[in-house]
Amino acid sequence: MIKIAFVGTHGTGKTTLTYQVAAEFRKRGHNVEVLKEVARESPLPINERTTPDAQRWILFRQMALRSRHRDALVC
Numbered sequence: 866m867i868k869i870a871f872v873g874t875h876g877t878g879k880t881t882l883t884y885q886v887a888a889e890f891r892k893r894g895h896n897v898e899v900l901k902e903v904a905r906e907s908p909l910p911i912n913e914r915t916t917p918d919a920q921r922w923i924l925f926r927q928m929a930l931r932s933r934h935r936d937a938l939v940c
Contacts, residue, residue: 866936867937870927
């Protein structure tokens, strides 16, 4: 399984890029899952006050929600 994660500050185009990458994989015949954004669920500070721990929490939370029945996962 291919796993691609975009992490960064708000308003930088992560969601747009996520859907563009997923669309490209689908055009090539892959079964792709796009994970929902979980940053707002974070118990740690996000946006301007984010920390490396908060970024790791977001990444690992998204990976925990993944499906095992896909060729690629984009979040």
